[in-house]
Amino acid sequence: MPIELPLDDEEASTDVDLKTQLIRFVMTGAGSAVLDYGLTMVLQYVVGAPFAVAKAGGFILGTTVAYLINRRWTFRAEPSAARFVAVLLLYATTFAVNVGLYAWLSVLWPETWLYSAAAFVVAQGVATVINFVVQRVVIFKIR
Structure with a gap:
């Protein structure tokens, strides 16, 4: 197996129950969302990047970290080129949804830190x- 994040000592497998997956997914997502949000706000309010550019940078950082952790720890899946391509397609879709919603709400609502935070939460939540649904049901399907 290639060098991986040392999140546990057990061999990867897909026999993780829904509750465990959901808890791990939320934990991983929370950490990744902090990275995403932090970079988004820095790019938007410190650097002065446009809404979509700021959110895109945050999204790329957050989803990269989330994928690496979720593949190994949450869904305990072996590396796979086909799975990686499927994840890229999923992330392209969620990228469009996430960045699109954030940019749309950022234009719709006044540009303040509070409204940016609310737009982030809505876009991130959707x-x-x-x-989660696509990763669990399609990409990291339990046998």
């Missing part, structure tokens, strides 16, 4: 639900 993308997270899509992400």
Whole structure:
């Protein structure tokens, strides 16, 4: 097996129950969302990047970290080129949903830190639900 994040000592397998997957997914997502949100706010309010560019940067950082942890720890799946391509397609979809919703709400609502935080939560929430369902049902399907 290639070098991986040392999240546990057990061999990867797909026999993880729904409750465990959901708890791990939420934990991983929370950490990744902090990275995403932090970079989004820095790019938007410190660097002055447009809404979509700021959110895109945060999304790329957050989803990269989330994928690496979720593949190995949450869904305990072996590396796979086909799975990686499927994840890229899923992330392209959730990227469009996440960044699109954030940019739309950022234009619709006044540009303040509070409204940016609310737009982030809405966009992140919708993308997270899509992400979990597709990863569990399709990409990291339990036997």
